[in-house]
Every structure is written in C-alpha cells, then in structure tokens.
Amino acid sequence: MPHSLAAATFTATYRVRSTAAEIEARATAIAVEQSIEMPVVAVEDAWVRDTIIGRVEAITDPGQGLFEARIRFSADTVGADPGQLLNMLFGNSSIQDDVTLIDVDLPASLLSTFGGPHHGAAGLRQRVGAHGRALTASALKPQGLPTDQLAALAGRLAAGGLDYIKDDHGLADQSFSPFSARVPAIAKAVRAASLGTGRATRYLPSLSGTLDAMRHQLAIVRQEGVDCVLIAPMVTGVAAFHALVIEHPEIAFIAHPAMAGAARIAPPVHFGKLFRLFGADGVVYPNFGGRFSYSPDTCRAIVAAGAAPWGDLKAALAIPAGGMTAQRVPELLDFYGVDVMLLIGGGLLAAGKDLTAATARFVQAVESYRYA
Amino acid sequence: MPHSLAAATFTATYRVRSTAAEIEARATAIAVEQSIEMPVVAVEDAWVRDTIIGRVEAITDPGQGLFEARIRFSADTVGADPGQLLNMLFGNSSIQDDVTLIDVDLPASLLSTFGGPHHGAAGLRQRVGAHGRALTASALKPQGLPTDQLAALAGRLAAGGLDYIKDDHGLADQSFSPFSARVPAIAKAVRAASLGTGRATRYLPSLSGTLDAMRHQLAIVRQEGVDCVLIAPMVTGVAAFHALVIEHPEIAFIAHPAMAGAARIAPPVHFGKLFRLFGADGVVYPNFGGRFSYSPDTCRAIVAAGAAPWGDLKAALAIPAGGMTAQRVPELLDFYGVDVMLLIGGGLLAAGKDLTAATARFVQAVESYRYA
Numbered sequence: 001m002p003h004s005l006a007a008a009t010f011t012a013t014y015r016v017r018s019t020a021a022e023i024e025a026r027a028t029a030i031a032v033e034q035s036i037e038m039p040v041v042a043v044e045d046a047w048v049r050d051t052i053i054g055r056v057e058a059i060t061d062p063g064q065g066l067f068e069a070r071i072r073f074s075a076d077t078v079g080a081d082p083g084q085l086l087n088m089l090f091g092n093s094s095i096q097d098d099v100t101l102i103d104v105d106l107p108a109s110l111l112s113t114f115g116g117p118h119h120g121a122a123g124l125r126q127r128v129g130a131h132g133r134a135l136t137a138s139a140l141k142p143q144g145l146p147t148d149q150l151a152a153l154a155g156r157l158a159a160g161g162l163d164y165i166k167d168d169h170g171l172a173d174q175s176f177s178p179f180s181a182r183v184p185a186i187a188k189a190v191r192a193a194s195l196g197t198g199r200a201t202r203y204l205p206s207l208s209g210t211l212d213a214m215r216h217q218l219a220i221v222r223q224e225g226v227d228c229v230l231i232a233p234m235v236t237g238v239a240a241f242h243a244l245v246i247e248h249p250e251i252a253f254i255a256h257p258a259m260a261g262a263a264r265i266a267p268p269v270h271f272g273k274l275f276r277l278f279g280a281d282g283v284v285y286p287n288f289g290g291r292f293s294y295s296p297d298t299c300r301a302i303v304a305a306g307a308a309p310w311g312d313l314k315a316a317l318a319i320p321a322g323g324m325t326a327q328r329v330p331e332l333l334d335f336y337g338v339d340v341m342l343l344i345g346g347g348l349l350a351a352g353k354d355l356t357a358a359t360a361r362f363v364q365a366v367e368s369y370r371y372a
Numbered sequence: 373m374p375h376s377l378a379a380a381t382f383t384a385t386y387r388v389r390s391t392a393a394e395i396e397a398r399a400t401a402i403a404v405e406q407s408i409e410m411p412v413v414a415v416e417d418a419w420v421r422d423t424i425i426g427r428v429e430a431i432t433d434p435g436q437g438l439f440e441a442r443i444r445f446s447a448d449t450v451g452a453d454p455g456q457l458l459n460m461l462f463g464n465s466s467i468q469d470d471v472t473l474i475d476v477d478l479p480a481s482l483l484s485t486f487g488g489p490h491h492g493a494a495g496l497r498q499r500v501g502a503h504g505r506a507l508t509a510s511a512l513k514p515q516g517l518p519t520d521q522l523a524a525l526a527g528r529l530a531a532g533g534l535d536y537i538k539d540d541h542g543l544a545d546q547s548f549s550p551f552s553a554r555v556p557a558i559a560k561a562v563r564a565a566s567l568g569t570g571r572a573t574r575y576l577p578s579l580s581g582t583l584d585a586m587r588h589q590l591a592i593v594r595q596e597g598v599d600c601v602l603i604a605p606m607v608t609g610v611a612a613f614h615a616l617v618i619e620h621p622e623i624a625f626i627a628h629p630a631m632a633g634a635a636r637i638a639p640p641v642h643f644g645k646l647f648r649l650f651g652a653d654g655v656v657y658p659n660f661g662g663r664f665s666y667s668p669d670t671c672r673a674i675v676a677a678g679a680a681p682w683g684d685l686k687a688a689l690a691i692p693a694g695g696m697t698a699q700r701v702p703e704l705l706d707f708y709g710v711d712v713m714l715l716i717g718g719g720l721l722a723a724g725k726d727l728t729a730a731t732a733r734f735v736q737a738v739e740s741y742r743y744a
Contacts, residue, residue, distance in 0.1 A: 029663065033663070035514070035515070035542070036513055036514030036515060036516070036542070037513055037514070037540060037542060037717070037718065038513050038514055038540075038717060038718035038721050038722075039718050039721065039722045041722065042718065042721045042722045042723075042724055043514055044724070045514075045516065045517055045521065047516065048514050048515075048516035048517060051516065052514060052515060052516030053514075074516075076516075076546060076547060076548065077515060077516070077542065077544075077546060078546075079544055079545055079546045079547070081544055081545065081580055081581045081582075081585070083544075083580055083581065083604075083607040083608055084544040084545075084546075084580055084581070084607075086607060086631060087541065087542065087544070087580075087604065087607050087630050087631065088542070090631065090634075091541065091542075091604070091607065091630030091631055092541075092629075092630060092633075093633075094630070094631050094632070094633035094634040095629060095632070095633025095634075095658050095664050095665075095666075096633070096664060096665060097633070097634070097665060098665075141408055141409055141410050142407070142408030142409070142410055142415055142417075142420050142424060142425075143407070143408060143420075143424060143449060144408070144417065144419065144420035144423065144424030144446075144448075144449070145417055145420060149417065168409060168410075169459070169463065169464075170407070170408070170409060170449065170459065170460070170463075172449075172450075172451055172453055172456040172459070173451055173453065173456075174448060174449060174450075174451045174456075175448055175451070176448060208453055208455055208456055208459075209453045209455065209456075209611055210453075210583055210611045210612055210615045211582055211583040211584065211612065212583065212615070213453070213611075232455075232459065232463070235455040235456075235458060235459050235463065235609070236455055236609050236611065237582075237607070237608050237609020237611070237612055239581055239582045239585075239608065239609070239612075240582055240583065240609055240611075240612065243582045243584070257464075257467060258459050258463030258464055258466070259458060259459065259462065259463055259466050259635075260466070260467070261464070261465075261466035261467025261468065261469070262462075262466040262467075262469070262634055262635050262636035262637075263631075263634050263635070264634035265634075286467050291401065291405070291468075292467050292468060293467075293468060293469060293470075294467075345409070345410060346409065346410035346411050346414070349410050349411065349414045350410075350411045350413065350414045351414075352414055352416070
C-alpha cells in the first residue's frame with residue numbers, strides 16, 4: 001500500500017456524555033465514525049486498518065458524566081480542503097447531540113497547508129497605527145438603510161476616531177444597499193472623515209454569497225483601496241473563506257461567528273483555532289455579559305487560543321462584541337488587557353444625533369485607560 | 373423610501389426556553405437580533421422600522437418551559453443568496469443555546485428564487501426505472517482504499533442490483549483515491565456490472581472543496597456520463613451547493629447531513645425544507661434505531677417535510693441511513709412505505725466475500741415487500 005504517503009496525524013478531543021462502563025466503546029465508535037464509518041472487522045486492507053482508522057489515544061474523566069476522549073487520525077484523510085478537515089473532525093459526530101468537539105491538535109504539515117492569517121493581530125494593529133492600547137470598532141446598521149444613509153453613518157462614526165468600522169453582518173448584497181454601490185460610498189465617507197481626524201480608520205465591508213460573488217466583491221474592495229473585510233465562514237463555507245484568504249494576501253480578514261454558535265464545537269477551538277488556521281486575522285465573538293451566553297472563562301479561552309503559539313501561524317486578534325457599551329470599557333480592558341479590539345455597535349448607535357461624540361468618548365476611554 | 377421594493381415576507385418559528393413572564397421580551401429580542409441587530413429606539417428610518425425589523429406574530433406555549441415564537445421578516449433582506457437566508461433565519465441566534473429554529477415559511481418569490489430540486493423524488497426513481505417500490509442504495513468505503521479497490525467494491529455492490537451507490541462522504545480528493553482517477557474507475561465498474569444485471573444502477577460521486585474544485589469535479593462527472601452526485605451543503609456552504617444545482621440542471625443532487633447535526637435547526641426544516649429549497653433531489657439523514665439519536669417521529673417529520681406540497685417545488689426523496697441492516701427492511705418499509713431510498717452501507721460491507729449476495733438479498737427484500 002501507499003508507503004510513500006506522509007505519516008502525519010492530527011488529534012481531535014471530544015467531550016462525551018457517557019457512563020464509565022460505556023465510554024471506551026463510545027470513544028471507539030467515534031473514532032470509527034469519524035474515519036472509515038463501517039464495521040472495523042470488515043476492513044480487509046491492512047494499511048487502512050493500521051493508518052486510516054481513528055485511534056483512541058486517551059480517555060479522561062473530569063467528572064459529572066462527561067468524559068474526554070482524544071482520538072488520532074491520519075492527516076492524509078484531509079488533503080488540503082478546509083471543509084474536509086471539518087468533516088473529519090466533526091462531520092457525522094455533529095449529529096450525536098451528546099458529543100462536543102473540544103480540542104484539535106494539528107501537525108506542522110496541516111498548519112502549513114492552511115497557513116493561518118496573513119496579517120494577524122499585529123497586522124490589524126499596524127494598519128491603524130495603534131500601539132500600546134486596545135483597538136476600537138463599531139458596526140454599520142440597520143440593514144434596510146439606503147447606501148447614502150449608511151455612508152453618512154460611517155462618516156459620523158469615523159469622525160469619532162474609531163480604528164475599524166464594519167458592515168453589520170446582515171448587510172449582504174440587498175436591493176436597498178447593493179454591495180457595488182455601498183462599498184465605494186462608505187469607503188469615501190470614511191476616507192473623508194479620516195482626513196479630518198488624522199486617523200487611519202479602516203472600513204470592513206461584509207462579503208457574502210458564492211465564491212464567485214465574493215471574488216467580485218473583493219475586486220470592488222480593492223478598487224476602493226479598502227484593505228480588510230468581514231466574512232462569516234460558517235455561512236460562506238470554510239473552503240470559500242480560505243480560498244479568498246489565499247487569493248488576497250494583502251487583505252485582512254475578520255471572521256464573524258454567524259451560524260457558528262450551534263456547531264457544538266467549543267468556541268476557543270472554533271474561533272481561536274479553526275478560523276485562525278483558515279486565515280482569520282481577527283475573530284468576532286459574543287462577549288460575556290451581553291445578550292449572548294458565553295462565560296468570562298469561554299471568552300478568556302478564545303483569546304488564549306487565538307494568541308497561543310501555533311507553529312508559524314500569526315496570532316488572531318480577539319474581537320468581543322454583542323451588547324457592549326462604552327461604559328464597560330474599563331471593566332473590559334481590566335479583563336482583556338491591550339490585545340483586543342472592542343466592538344461596540346448598537347451601544348453607540350443608540351446615541352442618535354450624538355453618535356460622533358459618543359464614539360469619541362468610547363475611543364477616548366480606550367486610549368486613556370492605563371494598560372498594565 | 374424604496375416603495376418599489378416587493379413587500380414579500382417570510383416567517384421563522386423558534387423554540388425558546390423561557391419563563392412565561394419573559395417570553396415576549398425574548399421573542400422581540402430574537403426578532404431584533406435576526407433583523408436590525410441594534411436598539412429599536414435608535415432606528416430613525418420609518419421604512420426600516422415598518423418593514424425591516426422582525427415582527428413577533430405569535431407566541432404559543434406548548435408547555436415544559438419551551439415556547440414557540442413565530443417571527444416575520446422582510447424577504448428583501450435575503451436577496452438571492454442561500455447563505456443570507458440562513459443568516460437571516462438563524463445567524464446570530466444560533467449562538468443562543470436556548471433557541472432552536474423549528475419552522476420556516478417562505479413566500480412564492482423566495483421559492484422561485486431558489487427553485488428547489490430539478491428532479492426530485494420522482495426523478496431519482498425514474499433514473500433507475502424503479503416503480504411501485506422503495507429504492508436501494510449503498511456506500512463505498514472505507515476511505516484509504518486505493519481507487520482500484522474502491523472500483524472493485526463498486527462493481528460487487530452493483531452486481532447485487534442496487535439502484536444507487538454513493539461515495540462515502542469521507543471520500544474527498546485525497547491522495548489515496550483522487551477524484552479524477554476514482555470517478556472514472558468506479559463509473560466504469562458500475563457500468564460493467566449494470567450490463568450484467570440489466571439494471572440502471574447509478575453511481576453518486578461525493579463533491580468537496582471550493583466551488584471551483586466542485587465545478588472541476590462535475591466536469592469529470594459529466595465526462596463519465598454520471599448524472600448524480602453527493603454533496604454535504606453544511607460543509608461546502610449552501611451558496612456553493614445551490615450554485616452547482618443551478619449550473620447543472622441535468623445532474624441529480626443528494627444532500628448529506630455532515631456538519632448539519634449540531635445546527636440546532638430542526639431536522640425536518642433543515643433537510644426537508646432548506647436542503648430541498650436549495651436543490652436537493654434526495655436527503656440523506658440518520659435513521660432511527662441506528663447509531664444516531666433521531667426518533668421515529670423526527671424521521672417521519674423529515675419525510676413529510678420533503679414530500680409536502682411547497683409552491684412549485686418538486687419533492688425531495690427521503691434517504692434514511694446509518695447503522696441500518698438488511699434484516700430491518702420489512703420493519704423499515706412498514707414504517708416508510710414506498711417513497712424512500714434505503715441506504716445500507718456498513719451493514720452490507722460487513723458481509724465481506726459475500727458482499728454481492730448480501731446486496732442481492734437486500735435488493736430482493738425491498739422488491740418482494742408487499743407495499744400497501
């Protein structure tokens with residue numbers, strides 16, 4: 001059999017609700033489900049038996065009927081397709097609602113196959129000339145506004161001195177603000193406001209649709225001199241996301257968690273590892289204490305996973321969001337420190353006519369905070 | 373404001389864990405989260421307020437602390453992008469783990485925008501000349517086998533007289549059986565065996581990777597005279613899936629549930645409505661009583677959703693799979709009746725040297741069953 005194939009392997013760790021008596025059989029069943037998906041006794045090929053079938057490496061019992069099983073798989077099963085990596089990690093087991101994917105460990109070969117972010121946290125910081133402080137961001141909404149109103153809003157937010165202004169992830173290519181009209185108008189408004197503030201405020205248009213559609217969108221983005229975008233990999237597909245990252249090495253990509261929440265993949269693995277692996281320079285995720293249910297521990301773990309040394313991969317910047325307010329800036333910076341981008345959308349927009357002033361206060365709060 | 377836009381709307385129904393005191397506020401919060409995602413009071417535009425913000429239409433209380441909230445949204449928010457429909461239905465709310473998407477109701481405009489299956493259940497039946505009986509299928513695995521062994525396996529399965537033989541969804545474009553070599557070899561083996569049986573057995577290659585990669589794969593598929601494929605829309609992205617359906621109206625598409633299990637979208641909606649809407653002629657899903665946890669009621673609801681009248685959309689054929697055996701054929705046909713494709717993979721492969729005979733017994737059991 002194909003002796004020439006590399007022997008690289010990866011591991012996935014699953015949390016499984018089980019009894020102590022059954023966990024070994026459960027873990028073995030997951031190893032089979034995620035690899036050959038057929039009765040092991042019926043596998044006649046020795047190489048497949050020795051190399052391709054997932055192998056249970058360790059089972060631990062942290063208690064409360066939730067066991068952790070680490071399973072090793074052949075990297076040859078993945079090839080170079082991000083979708084196939086997801087499929088191997090959790091494709092069928094996602095259908096078993098007592099199984100959660102809680103960790104992933106990849107060999108150097110897969111890390112270099114996918115490559116991670118081109119710019120990373122440091123690149124996002126450099127783009128806006130922000131040093132020794134956290135970064136600031138807001139979002140353009142509501143969807144339904146016509147292009148000129150969104151552009152006016154962007155101008156007022158940029159006048160407040162933000163680092164990044166992103167399209168709401170609900171802004172796709174709708175008739176009320178089509179991408180091809182929206183992006184030039186907003187980019188122009190942000191440029192104009194930046195001249196006034198002297199800041200390098202960046203606009204992040206939201207990509208959507210097929211790979212073709214997103215390539216067309218990126219052509220518009222580049223034409224406008226915009227150098228970063230927002231994308232929701234679990235909506236577009238991770239393969240499309242990764243293809244765009246490879247094709248546009250000069251563009252920074254911020255990953256949005258839409259449709260990722262229900263994946264039963266632990267958020268630190270999903271955002272801090274997988275999205276980073278496929279090329280996210282920054283990862284938006286729901287902050288604790290807002291309208292989503294992530295705990296402070298989960299948020300801390302997302303930050304840690306995105307920043308942890310991982311082969312040659314650049315770090316992905318943590319971008320907590322969702323129901324945040326400018327009043328929480330000191331608390332949030334006490335918690336996150338300097339390596340974070342605080343994204344406040346609705347909390348600023350609620351200021352209405354005072355939007356620019358409210359934004360400036362947010363920026364000021366972040367810049368005047370005494371970082372440890 | 374844009375009065376010329378169509379006033380079409382769609383509804384999504386969510387199951388929400390809540391108290392009676394809080395459910396109204398929760399439902400309103402979901403309506404806002406899934407539309408404008410900002411404080412309603414800060415929305416200045418009257419058209420957005422009247423048209424774009426999601427509206428809670430009904431809240432029911434089936435009991436046990438689980439409420440059902442039906443919310444109406446503007447179809448203008450979707451445009452023509454399947455990913456954006458998912459995003460509008462469940463993008464951010466997927467991150468709230470006490471919310472499940474349990475139903476979707478779409479206007480004629482969105483039904484015709486997406487269009488549904490080109491062939492549907494009747495087309496899958498017609499392709500193999502199967503009338504008045506259920507259909508039969510099996511799967512090629514394990515991944516890791518070289519192309520010639522997979523082709524030999526396909527030939528032995530086809531010799532048993534199956535209607536459909538699919539690639540395991542784990543077969544991507546790996547070095548041990550690259551798509552460009554695998555598909556011609558397997559197609560040839562199935563054609564040769566079909567000459568012997570006189571049956572129109574069809575081979576379903578599994579698509580994977582980016583839209584570009586899948587287009588390239590479909591070119592190979594067509595070159596080989598193969599007219600149906602397998603695809604996992606939650607791995608590839610629904611937009612890529614739908615684009616391929618539109619580009620290849622002569623190809624039948626069978627949807628695989630990989631990565632769909634954890635989506636917290638009720639399986640009948642996910643497979644019987646959304647996958648069908650985007651073009652699945654048949655939908656593979658985990659059968660009850662196998663190694664997955666779907667109940668008989670869930671399976672019945674998937675079948676019903678795929679077959680229910682829905683605008684001009686063709687019906688999607690139900691394809692239960694996962695841990696099924698030929699011994700269960702009478703029980704399964706008692707349950708499903710004639711409008712089903714029974715997919716037995718590992719249960720046949722376990723027969724080893726007797727694979728063709730075991731397959732023929734499965735086919736015979738399905739054909740000799742007395743359908744009501």
